[in-house]
Amino acid sequence: SQQGEEDPQALSIQEGENATMNCSYKTSINNLQWYRQNSGRGLVHLILIRSNEREKHSGRLRVTLDTSKKSSSLLITASRAADTASYFCATDNTGFQKLVFGTGTRLLVSP
Amino acid sequence: ETGVTQTPRHLVMGMTNKKSLKCEQHLGHNAMYWYKQSAKKPLELMFVYNFKEQTENNSVPSRFSPECPNSSHLFLHLHTLQPEDSALYLCASRLSGTSDTGELFFGEGSRLTVL
Numbered sequence: 430s431q432q433g434e435e436d437p438q439a440l441s442i443q444e445g446e447n448a449t450m451n452c453s454y455k456t457s458i459n460n461l462q463w464y465r466q467n468s469g470r471g472l473v474h475l476i477l478i479r480s481n482e483r484e485k486h487s488g489r490l491r492v493t494l495d496t497s498k499k500s501s502s503l504l505i506t507a508s509r510a511a512d513t514a515s516y517f518c519a520t521d522n523t524g525f526q527k528l529v530f531g532t533g534t535r536l537l538v539s540p
Numbered sequence: 541e542t543g544v545t546q547t548p549r550h551l552v553m554g555m556t557n558k559k560s561l562k563c564e565q566h567l568g569h570n571a572m573y574w575y576k577q578s579a580k581k582p583l584e585l586m587f588v589y590n591f592k593e594q595t596e597n598n599s600v601p602s603r604f605s606p607e608c609p610n611s612s613h614l615f616l617h618l619h620t621l622q623p624e625d626s627a628l629y630l631c632a633s634r635l636s637g638t639s640d641t642g643e644l645f646f647g648e649g650s651r652l653t654v655l
Contacts, residue, residue: 460642471542471630471646472583517583525634525642527596530575530583 433461433501433518433531441537448505450534452518453498461494462519462528463503472517475503508538543567546631546647553621554655561616561650563631572614573632573644574606583630589614590636621654628652 433454442448460479464472478485478494485492491504505512515535519528544565553559565572574586588596589608605617614631628651632644
């Protein structure tokens with residue numbers, strides 16, 4: 430399975446600190462995406478990184494991809510209480526037909 | 541508001557009931573998905589439809605029956621479910637083709653409880 434696994438499962442930080450979440454996967458991929466889910470709600474797409482990219486930025490988000498280690502990381506800088514949510518990586522090697530999601534990291538940002 | 545609407549948001553049903561979940565997208569997308577999210581488990585892909593044709597059935601039990609009458613609507617018909625089927629069912633859509641960004645747009649989900 431190419432299923433991603435996020436690490437840590439849960440992360441608790443203070444506002445203003447940076448949050449780093451990691452994703453490991455098992456098979457080769459074409460791209461990797463990160464999604465966010467507020468409690469009991471739907472998922473929202475954050476960023477996509479392709480297999481030939483090593484790093485990508487979007488606002489306070491920074492994503493890295495190391496295909497040799499089959500891993501990715503999501504960094505949220507200067508975190509806010511509103512960043513409290515679960516974060517999932519999703520891998521794909523089927524031309525977006527079949528995104529496979531990981532188990533998620535629950536992030537709690539305290540004021 | 542993501543442009544993907546799921547109804548009902550909450551559903552409680554007995555094991556002998558028949559009910560349906562509905563998903564509607566107003567984004568002009570042509571691919572639609574059902575995912576199941578259970579506690580402490582990864583999202584499980586259930587079904588994928590492209591241009592109304594089912595292109596993926598991820599070994600889902602027959603007590604779940606999808607229907608896609610057009611590119612904007614997706615249903616999940618439920619019958620004789622088990623308590624372990626209690627979960628959040630998420631619908632998603634995507635614009636496949638030359639403008640495909642790979643991004644899935646999710647609805648808010650239908651929280652299903654089977655008694």
